[in-house]
Amino acid sequence: MRNIRIKYIIVFLLLHSFCYAQQDSLASGKKDILDVYYKVFHKNDSTKVNKDKKVAFSLLPVPTDANSNSGLVISFLTTFYLGDDYETTKMSQVSFAPYFSFSNQYVFPLQAYIYTKENKWNFISDYRYLIYPQLTYGLGTNNTEKEMSNLDYQQWRFYQFATRKVVGDFRLGLGLLLDNYQNISEESFIDQETDYSKYMKGDFSDETSLGFAFQGLYDSRKNNVNPEQGMYIEADYRLNTSGVEDRKWRSIYFDARKYHSFSKNKHRVLASRAFYWSTFGGKPHYLDLPSIGWDREGRTGRGFTKNRYRSNALLYFETEYRTDITKNGFLGAVFFTNISSVSKLDTYQFTKWNPAVGTGLRIKWNKFNSSNLALDFGVSKNDWSLRLGLAENF
Numbered sequence: 350m351r352n353i354r355i356k357y358i359i360v361f362l363l364l365h366s367f368c369y370a371q372q373d374s375l376a377s378g379k380k381d382i383l384d385v386y387y388k389v390f391h392k393n394d395s396t397k398v399n400k401d402k403k404v405a406f407s408l409l410p411v412p413t414d415a416n417s418n419s420g421l422v423i424s425f426l427t428t429f430y431l432g433d434d435y436e437t438t439k440m441s442q443v444s445f446a447p448y449f450s451f452s453n454q455y456v457f458p459l460q461a462y463i464y465t466k467e468n469k470w471n472f473i474s475d476y477r478y479l480i481y482p483q484l485t486y487g488l489g490t491n492n493t494e495k496e497m498s499n500l501d502y503q504q505w506r507f508y509q510f511a512t513r514k515v516v517g518d519f520r521l522g523l524g525l526l527l528d529n530y531q532n533i534s535e536e537s538f539i540d541q542e543t544d545y546s547k548y549m550k551g552d553f554s555d556e557t558s559l560g561f562a563f564q565g566l567y568d569s570r571k572n573n574v575n576p577e578q579g580m581y582i583e584a585d586y587r588l589n590t591s592g593v594e595d596r597k598w599r600s601i602y603f604d605a606r607k608y609h610s611f612s613k614n615k616h617r618v619l620a621s622r623a624f625y626w627s628t629f630g631g632k633p634h635y636l637d638l639p640s641i642g643w644d645r646e647g648r649t650g651r652g653f654t655k656n657r658y659r660s661n662a663l664l665y666f667e668t669e670y671r672t673d674i675t676k677n678g679f680l681g682a683v684f685f686t687n688i689s690s691v692s693k694l695d696t697y698q699f700t701k702w703n704p705a706v707g708t709g710l711r712i713k714w715n716k717f718n719s720s721n722l723a724l725d726f727g728v729s730k731n732d733w734s735l736r737l738g739l740a741e742n743f
Contacts, residue, residue, distance in 0.1 A: 379677055379678050379713070379716045380677040380678065380679040380713060380716065381679065381713040381714060381715055381716040382712060382713065382714050382715075382722070384679075384716075404427065404428070404429040420448060420449050420450030420451055420452075420454070421448070421449050422446055422447070422448045422449075422737065422738075423446065423447055424444070424445075424446040424737075424738055424739045425444065425445045425446065426442065426443075426444045426574070426718075426720055426739045426740060427442065427443050427444075428440050428441065428442045428574060428717075428718040428720070429441050429442075431463070431464065431465050431466050432464075432465075432466040432467055432468075433466075437467050437468070438464060438465075438466055438467055438468060439464040439468055439568070439570075439571065439573070440464070440571070440572055440573060440574070440718070441461075441462060441463040441464050442461070442462050442463075442573060442574055442718075442740075443459075443460070443461045443462075443463070444458075444459075444460050444461075444739075444740070445458070445459050445460075446458060446738065452482065453480070453482055454479075454480065454481050454482060454483075455479070455480040455481075456477065456478075456479050456480075456481065457477060457478045457479070458475070458476070458477040458647075459474070459476045459477065460474060460475050460476075460646070461473070461474040462474075462573055468514055468518075469513065469514050470511065470512070470513055470514070471510075471511070471512045471513075471514075471520055471522070471566065471568075472509070472510065472511050473508075473509075473510040473512075473524075473645075474508065474509055474510075475506060475508035475509075475645050476506065476507055476508070477504070477505075477506045478503075478504070478505055478506075479503065479504040479506075480503050481501075481502060481503070481504060482499055482500065482501040482502075483499070483500055483501075483655070483656050484496040484497075484498075484499055484500075484654070484656075485497045485498045485499070485500050485543065485544065485545060485656070485659075486657055486658070487544045488544040488548060488638075488659055488660055488694050489659075489660040489661075489691055489692060489693045489694035490691075490693045490694075490700065490701055491544060491694070492658060492691075492701075494731050495538070496538050497537070497538060497539055497543050497544060498535050498536060498537045498538055498539070498543045498545065499535070499536040499538070500533070500534075500535050500545055501532070501533070501534045501535070501536070502530050502531065502532060502533040502534070502636065503530070503531045503532050504528065504529065504530050504531070504636070505527075505528070505529040505531075506527065506528050506529075507525070507526075507527040508524065508525070508526045508527070508645065509524060509525050510522060510523070510524035510562070510564050510585075511523060511524070512564055512566050518567055518568055518569040519565075519566070519567050520565075520566045520567075520568075521563075521564070521565055521566075522563075522564050522566070523561065523562065523563060523564065524561065524562035524563075524564050524585065524587075525560075525561060525562075526558075526559070526560040526561070526562060526587060526589075527557070527558070527559050527560075528557070528558040528636070528637065529555070529556070529557045529558075530555060530556045530557075530558075530634065530636055531555045532555070533553045533554075533555070533556075534553060535553070545635050548635050549593065549634075549635055552593070556591075556593075556634045556636075557591060558589055558591060558633065558634060558637050559589065559590045559591055560587045560588060560589040560590065560600075561587070561588050561590075562585045562586060562587040562588070562602075563585070563586045564583065564584070564585050565582075565583070565584045566582070566583050566584075567580065567581070567582040567583075568580075568581050568582075569581075570608065572718070572719055574718050574719055574720050574739075574740045574741070575718075575719035575720065575721060575740070575741050576606075576608045576618075576620070576741070577608060577610045577616070577618050578608050578609070578610050579608055580605075580606065580607050580608070581604070581605070581606040582604070582605045582606075583602070583603070583604045583605075584601075584602070584603050584604075585600075585601070585602040585603075586599070586600075586601060587599060587600040587601075587602065589631070589633065589637075593632040593633065593634055596631040596632045597630070597631050598628055598629070598630050598631025598632060598633045599628070599629055599630040599631065600626070600627060600628045600629070600633070600639075601625070601626070601627050601629075602625075602626050602645075603623075603624065603625040603626070604622070604623075604624050604644070605622065605623045605624075606620065606621070606622045606743050607620070607621050607622075608620050615672075615673055616671060616672060616673045616678060616681060617671070617672050617673075618670070618671040618672075619668070619669075619670055619671075620668070620669045620670075620671065620741075620743065621666075621667070621668045621669075622665075622666070622667045622668075622743045623665070623666055624644060624649060624663075624664070624665040624666075624667075625662075625663070625664055625665075626639040626644065626662070626663045627639060627661060627662035627663070627692075627697065628661050628662070629661070633661075635659075638659050638660060638661060639659070639660065639661065639662060639663035639691070640655075640656045640658065640659035640663065640691075641653050641655070641656065641657050641658045641659070641663065641665070641689055641691070642654075642655035642656055642657070643655070643656060646743075648742045648743055649665050649667070649687075649689070650665070650687070650689065650705075650734070651667075651685060651687060651705060651707055651725055651727035651734055651736060651742065652687065652705025652706065652707055652727030652728050652729040652732065652733060652734055653689075653703070653705060653727075653729055653732050653734060654732055654734065655734075657732060658689065658690075658691045658703065659691060660691035660692050660693070660694050661692060661694060661695060661696075661697075662691065662692035662697050662699075663689065663690075663691050663692075664689065664690050664691075664692075664699055665687065665688075665689040665690075666687060666688050666689070667685060667686070667687035667688075667742075667743070668685065668686055668687075669683055669684065669685035669686075669742065669743075670683065670684045670685075671683045671711075671741070678713055678716070679712065679713045680710075680711065680712060680713075681710075681711035681712075681713070681721065682708065682709065682710060682711060683708065683709040683711065683723075683725070683741075684707075684708050684709075685706070685707055685708070685709070685725070685727070685742070686704070686705065686706045686707075687704070687705050687727075688702055688703065688704045688705070689702070689703050690702045690703065703729060703730070704729065704730075705727050705728060705729035705732075706727065706728060706729075707725060707726050707727030707728060708725075708726060709723060709724055709725035709726065710722075710723075710724045711723055711724075714739055720739045720740060721739070721740075721741070722737075722739065723736075723737065723738050723739065723740065723741065723742070724736075724737050725737075725742065
């Protein structure tokens with residue numbers, strides 16, 4: 350484990366030193382990692398810039414160490430336009446970021462956010478397969494500082510939303526949501542019964558959660574990889590046909606994001622997010638309960654271990670300031686803070702709040718779609734997280 354961490358630190362320092370070493374030689378225009386590569390290894394060549402380029406690719410294979418779960422993530426991001434006019438058709442993106450940890454976690458997520466020509470249709474996709482042993486800490490306010498158990502399972506997910514433009518940036522549509530959990534087992538670290546066993550009444554059988562959702566969506570962002578302006582509001586009302594003890598249940602998923610730019614020439618952005626997720630009207634499976642880090646994009650809770658807090662309702666707020674370090678936009682930084690709470694189980698009372706703060710480094714990975722190598726470090730009481738990817742957190 351120590352060797353993996355040392356390797357990661359070496360890679361990070363090399364990237365950090367390499368980027369600063371090239372800072373003085375870069376021109377005043379926008380620069381990305383490919384420009385630096387050509388500057389160092391092809392001094393007599395120049396990168397060809399195609400302003401009409403409609404497709405941009407980003408690939409990132411790196412070791413990562415998050416919450417002591419060392420591993421390797423290979424992040425692939427592509428953006429494209431399905432219309433002929435950038436002004437009438439928004440950017441689309443598809444990402445694939447398989448993750449392999451040394452704690453036997455294997456995650457294969459394929460996610461897409463696609464706009465058709467003139468934004469007539471929008472498709473949001475979330476497909477994934479997970480082999481995912483995870484530490485549990487209790488439900489609701491019955492949350493421990495030490496791990497309660499190790500919950501192991503395999504999961505198939507198929508989420509597909511389709512919305513149609515109604516007027517302007519507002520759209521309405523439907524969604525199909527399927528989660529299948531298999532081979533569930535638990536290794537307890539405590540003498541008494543775990544919260545999982547209590548909630549599920551000792552049931553470790555496979556479970557399939559099938560739901561249908563009504564979605565309202567407002568999206569005025571021009572770039573969904575690294576937004577600088579606009580607003581994003583998503584509201585989903587989900588009807589689930591199955592649950593624990595064959596009880597149907599419902600859920601609300603609300604995600605609002607606002608972006609404000611302080612400069613026309615530089616990257617100075619204040620981004621804010623409010624997120625609410627709750628289940629009601631039945632008893633969902635333990636793994637279907639709202640949990641920190643388990644929003645659809647897996648971006649909530651910087652500064653916390655994923656699934657550190659879980660209950661029937663989750664409330665989350667986050668604010669982040671994004672700025673360039675170099676004039677050419679090659680290096681940047683972010684500063685963020687967030688606060689979250691899960692309700693007391695079987696209620697909607699939020700009594701305990703969990704704050705976190707952090708900062709991050711940005712390296713321009715592809716200037717055509719404004720994607721960055723994003724490295725974020727967050728801390729909270731008795732917890733921390735280190736995240737790496739190719740898109741902004743929200």
